[in-house]
Amino acid sequence: MRAAAQALLLWYARNVPYHRGKQRLSQRLRRIFQVSLEGEYVERRGGLWWSIDPGDYIQQDLFWSSAKDAAEIREAVRAMPRGGVMFDLGANFGYYAITIATALEGDCCIYAFEPNPPTMRRFRKNLELNSTRGVYPCETGLSDVPGRAFVVEQPAHSGEAYLDQAVNTAPGAPAGIQLATLDLFFEQHNIDRLDLIKMDIEGAELRALRGGIESIRRFRPVILIELNPDTLERDGCSVRDVVVFLENLGYTIYTVRPRVRITRDYLPPRREIVNAVCRAV
Numbered sequence: 001m002r003a004a005a006q007a008l009l010l011w012y013a014r015n016v017p018y019h020r021g022k023q024r025l026s027q028r029l030r031r032i033f034q035v036s037l038e039g040e041y042v043e044r045r046g047g048l049w050w051s052i053d054p055g056d057y058i059q060q061d062l063f064w065s066s067a068k069d070a071a072e073i074r075e076a077v078r079a080m081p082r083g084g085v086m087f088d089l090g091a092n093f094g095y096y097a098i099t100i101a102t103a104l105e106g107d108c109c110i111y112a113f114e115p116n117p118p119t120m121r122r123f124r125k126n127l128e129l130n131s132t133r134g135v136y137p138c139e140t141g142l143s144d145v146p147g148r149a150f151v152v153e154q155p156a157h158s159g160e161a162y163l164d165q166a167v168n169t170a171p172g173a174p175a176g177i178q179l180a181t182l183d184l185f186f187e188q189h190n191i192d193r194l195d196l197i198k199m200d201i202e203g204a205e206l207r208a209l210r211g212g213i214e215s216i217r218r219f220r221p222v223i224l225i226e227l228n229p230d231t232l233e234r235d236g237c238s239v240r241d242v243v244v245f246l247e248n249l250g251y252t253i254y255t256v257r258p259r260v261r262i263t264r265d266y267l268p269p270r271r272e273i274v275n276a277v278c279r280a281v
Contacts, residue, residue, distance in 0.1 A: 005033035009064065018046060018067035026064040037063075038156075042129070048102060049129035051093070051122055058092055058159035068095060071257040072224060075277050076196060077103050079222035084195035087182065087221075088112040089142055089208055092158060094123040096198055097135045106133030111185070115141040115177045116151045116161045141179045142201070144210040148176040162202035162231065182212025194219035203231030206242050216249060220280035223251070227262075228273045239267055251278040 009029060016022070030036065038055025045052075045066045054063040061068035076096060080086055082104055088097045091112035101110055112135055114120045120139050127135060141149055141163050154160035165179070185191075194215060199205050205225055209216065216223075223246070227239045244264045246253055253262040256275045268274045 002033050002035060005029065006035045006037075009033075009035055013045075013064045013066065014043065016066070018065060018070070023061055023065040023067075030064070046099070048098060049126070050095075051125045051129065053122075055156055057157040062095060069275070072096075072198075072275055073099055075222075075256060076100050076198060076224060079196045079224075080104060080108060081195065082107040084108050085191060085193045086110045086196040086198065087194065089197065089199035090114070090159075090201040091123055091137070092119055092200075094126045094132075094135070094137075097123075098126055098130055098132050101132050101134040102130065104134065108134040110135045111138055112136065113138045113140055113142055115139055115149075115163065116153065116158065117177075118153075119158050119161070139177070140185075141177055141204070142182055142185075142208040142211060143179045143204060144181065144207040145179070146181060146184060147179045149179050150176045159200070160202060162234075163204060180211075182208060182216075183214045184211075186212075186215045194221045196222050196224070198224040200226040203228065203233075203235035205232065206237045206245060207235065209242070209245055213249070220250075222280075223278040224256075225276050225278060226273065227268065227276055229271055230273075240264055243267065246278050250281050252281055253278045 009026060038053060041052050041054060043050055043052055043063060045062055050062060052059045052063045054060050077100055080100055088110055091097050091114040094112065097110045097112040101108055114123055114137065120137060123137055149163040149165045152162050152164050199208060201208060227242060229239050232238055243253060243262055247264060253276050254260060255262060256277050262268065262276060
């Protein structure tokens, strides 16, 4: 029975385009019939080729449902004009960067930051599979000050990998990965516009915003951001701290779906993780 269910679910994943409810239906059937896969698969989803590990939490929606973060992708595409500039912080396997660049037919400049080397290798492979133009992968972390950090990985969940900035400076200690600031990156690369920032960097969101405050003030980009109370608290701040920072810069903040206003006085339920879209007033 399990083998038959797996074959049917694979057929459904590969042959039926993404539709409303596909993710929930696939997830429910996989749970009922205890279907799971892991390892390297090269699959076509949504008209693009992807190197995917269906055993990885962040990649399984695309594998089984043909899409992920559909509402967030719509917000991102709406915010990115042709010729636009995007900073993708926490690019992971490249889903946002490659999907958006493809929608714009490569007429864009997307700087995609992914500091975890194994995840970056998958990202680069996906760029090659699709001959994607307009995306520039950066194996660098973004924070409030330049420096170095260690990547702390989480099994079967590449999206939960995070940066530990308590770098060991003892002789012979590992070098870690490089950290930059958004403002410094702008200065070094002579970037003269910014339309969109997408950030999902496991608690370092406020650090990255602080490190890009001058660029944000100058360009007033749309910001798509994950607000995760647990990861932010691990980094010594809170959802409210992020909201206050953005409001002080003149941004209004809404959850992507459903459309609910977030303010310093009206925050999501304490343990709820939400994706928010932030627009300059």
